[in-house]
Amino acid sequence: MQKEYTITVYTEDRIGITNRITVIFTRRQINITGLTTAETEIPGVYKFVITVLSEREKLDKVVGQIERLIEIHRAFVHEEEDVVYQELALYKVSTQNLHKGNIEQVIRENNARILTVDPEYFVIEKTGHQQELLDMLKHLEPFGMIEYTKSGRVAIVKWSRRFHDHLKDLAKKEADQYKSINV
CATH class of the missing domain: 3.30.70.1150 (ACT-like. Chain A, domain 2)
Structure with missing residues (x-):
């Protein structure tokens, strides 16, 4: 049964990433009803908020394909009550x-x-x-x-704190590596 879902995708800032993500939906014949993207509180990490009408099983497969893209940190499917x-x-x-x-x-x-x-x-x-x-x-x-x-949807996931802490740790490790290389 089709219903509205919110998909969040956390990415690096790369040219063409929007196209690469949306093509995955197009191939599965899922229409995107809303798309919003912006930098998160973590420098260099962007969040896509995508709304679609679809079946959950289809979206789980789409998220799996999206996560295989190199520039993707993580992607999630959310029910209405999760955001x-x-x-x-x-x-x-x-x-x-x-x-x-x-x-x-x-x-x-x-x-x-x-x-x-x-x-x-x-x-x-x-x-x-x-x-x-x-x-x-x-x-x-x-x-x-x-x-x-x-506009498209702007959303905050109710349970996302652990994941955001993980992203902050990754950003800190990258910054520390950059400092050690340039010292």
């Missing part, structure tokens, strides 16, 4: 229809904030889960939606 996550949405709304209702109330009730105001439009920011962001979009449509965009 704390948020997504970010920006809404560009026309200023022409502000008289149609109380947009301030919509913003407050959705825990959003105004980022910028221009004579033609203003931009609202909201963080939350996908359905919350889509609900806000529906609330804003009567005010003259101009543009909507959403």
Whole structure:
């Protein structure tokens, strides 16, 4: 049965690694619904957060293939309850229809904030889960939606402390080796 999963992949910073990872999903005919990547708290280690709709068995095989890539430290499949996550949405709304209702109330009730105001439009920011962001979009449509965009998932794994300690130890060992070579 297909359901939504979050996959985290910890990598070195290498050109082409995004392509090498996504090709593995493509070969197994798994569509990536969200992809976010950024450096972790450990210099040189990057974290990919990938969301997909798939079956667990397929994803376990994909993670195994990803981990065989040289630049990969580790990759994991997570159920929804294993991660704390948020997504970010920006809404560009026309200023022409502000008289149609109380947009301030919509913003407050959705825990959003105004980022910028221009004579033609203003931009609202909201963080939350996908359905919350889509609900806000529906609330804003009567005010003259101009543009909507959403980030991929940003996630922290609830049990990842041991693994992060391991990565920090690796980074320290690399730094110590570099110092001993250059002394």
